[in-house]
Amino acid sequence: MIFNSLEFFIFLFIVYVLYWGALKNSIKSQNILLLISSYIFYGWWDWRFLSLILLSTIVDYFVGIQIDSTKTNSRRKKWLWLSVIFNVGLLGFFKYYNFFVDSWIEMISIFGYDIKNTWTLKVILPVGISFYTFQTMSYSLDIYFKKIKPTKDFLSFAAFVSFFPQLVAGPIERASNLLSQIINKRTFDYKQSVDGIKLILWGLFKKMVIANALAPIVDDIFTNYSNYPASTLILGVVFFSFQIYGDFSGYSDIAIGTAKLFGIELMSNFKFPYFSRNIAEFWRRWHISLSSWFKYYVYIPLGGSQRTKLLSLRNITIVFLISGLWHGAKWTYVSWGALHALAFIPVFLMGKNTKYKNSIIGEHSLLPSITEVLRGLMVFSIVTLSWVFFRSASITDAFNYIKRIFTDFSFGYYAHPNGYRMIDYFVLIGLFVIYEYIIRKDERSPFKFKSKIVRFIAYILVVLLILLFYDSGIDRSFIYFQF
Numbered sequence: 001m002i003f004n005s006l007e008f009f010i011f012l013f014i015v016y017v018l019y020w021g022a023l024k025n026s027i028k029s030q031n032i033l034l035l036i037s038s039y040i041f042y043g044w045w046d047w048r049f050l051s052l053i054l055l056s057t058i059v060d061y062f063v064g065i066q067i068d069s070t071k072t073n074s075r076r077k078k079w080l081w082l083s084v085i086f087n088v089g090l091l092g093f094f095k096y097y098n099f100f101v102d103s104w105i106e107m108i109s110i111f112g113y114d115i116k117n118t119w120t121l122k123v124i125l126p127v128g129i130s131f132y133t134f135q136t137m138s139y140s141l142d143i144y145f146k147k148i149k150p151t152k153d154f155l156s157f158a159a160f161v162s163f164f165p166q167l168v169a170g171p172i173e174r175a176s177n178l179l180s181q182i183i184n185k186r187t188f189d190y191k192q193s194v195d196g197i198k199l200i201l202w203g204l205f206k207k208m209v210i211a212n213a214l215a216p217i218v219d220d221i222f223t224n225y226s227n228y229p230a231s232t233l234i235l236g237v238v239f240f241s242f243q244i245y246g247d248f249s250g251y252s253d254i255a256i257g258t259a260k261l262f263g264i265e266l267m268s269n270f271k272f273p274y275f276s277r278n279i280a281e282f283w284r285r286w287h288i289s290l291s292s293w294f295k296y297y298v299y300i301p302l303g304g305s306q307r308t309k310l311l312s313l314r315n316i317t318i319v320f321l322i323s324g325l326w327h328g329a330k331w332t333y334v335s336w337g338a339l340h341a342l343a344f345i346p347v348f349l350m351g352k353n354t355k356y357k358n359s360i361i362g363e364h365s366l367l368p369s370i371t372e373v374l375r376g377l378m379v380f381s382i383v384t385l386s387w388v389f390f391r392s393a394s395i396t397d398a399f400n401y402i403k404r405i406f407t408d409f410s411f412g413y414y415a416h417p418n419g420y421r422m423i424d425y426f427v428l429i430g431l432f433v434i435y436e437y438i439i440r441k442d443e444r445s446p447f448k449f450k451s452k453i454v455r456f457i458a459y460i461l462v463v464l465l466i467l468l469f470y471d472s473g474i475d476r477s478f479i480y481f482q483f
Helices: 006-020 027-069 073-110 129-144 154-162 178-183 190-223 230-261 279-285 288-299 309-327 331-349 370-391 395-407 422-438 452-469
Strands: none
Touching: 006 027, 006 230, 027 073, 027 129, 027 154, 073 129, 129 154, 129 288, 154 178, 190 230, 190 422, 190 452, 230 370, 230 395, 230 422, 279 288, 279 331, 279 370, 288 309, 309 331, 331 370, 331 395, 370 395
């Protein structure tokens, strides 16, 4: 079941009515409904993998209690390692087993050993496993570092782990935010529900109008890149930049909006990252829940930036490499992470990594300054070039793609695979960028205009575009489902 399907909205309507109707006076009943609904939502894809979520829930629930009740540090650390080894092991087997086997065989072959690959397995990657394993593991880590106390309410904890709006692709929530809301009583708030519907609408627009419209073009160009000139290859990767942003931030908006319908506030996951003025600001605005996870549970425990510059550079590199590997069991993702590390390190060495921390582009004026525009274009260019590795099927394809961009200087008109006019796509992206710039001060209020007429026009246009671009014959799942 995916957010941009009719089945989901029927499901959501039923759960919403029951939640605030028959069960509104009982928080326990509401949590039971959330848990059952979450399992139905996930099981719609493949019910067999519900056992993994349940097992992860049970392990970290009891580990959390044991860490808190154990007095000696050595025993507390052993319980923490149980959580880490279990969750990383679960993730490692389903996501990375074949990757490490193949990599090991390739490394051995360098020394002249020819080993037949009979060790790989046909393993199905469970949807969302990278997200819920990190979420449950952060619970154990927060208890170990004495930031939170464990809950004795297994039902609430299970609902926290499997909360369906953010189960499959985040945001990756910490217990201090999400679990505390699930444990405590919620009351119906009309404005909160309306705000949630607005975010869902905006998320659907980004997914169905921006991401899905660009997907066929991106697929065609990246698949047949050897047949196209540099101008078309640049078009392909720029379109992918907007496709993945519309796809992933659209999912996050729908998830946050859906949670609002149940009286729960999730953390923001995107804050207009393509308006960033250096790469450090980009990572404070892109996939915020993952970036903050690595900051608190990897970067800081490694020593962060509190030691020597050399160790700080090591820590930065480790975080970006792991971040790349988190996205998938391919060297293309690791290379993508390495490129971002290379872009981040100069900013860090110049002490500019905390610049723009509390400001936005064009903060004190209607339009951004020339300097801000140039810096923004530079960051967008770096990020876009790195997307070539993220999107390509292999390292070889990525290098060949980039090589053609910088060596084939010919220009060619790109014809849409379905015969549509390309000018319409340029206008669509241009208007989308302008609109996002207008609303850049608040990522949770995409229709925040003083004029009711302007708001009404915005609603109508967005709905019409969603209906116009909707195609029931296209199965366009969200990109981050594969991670």
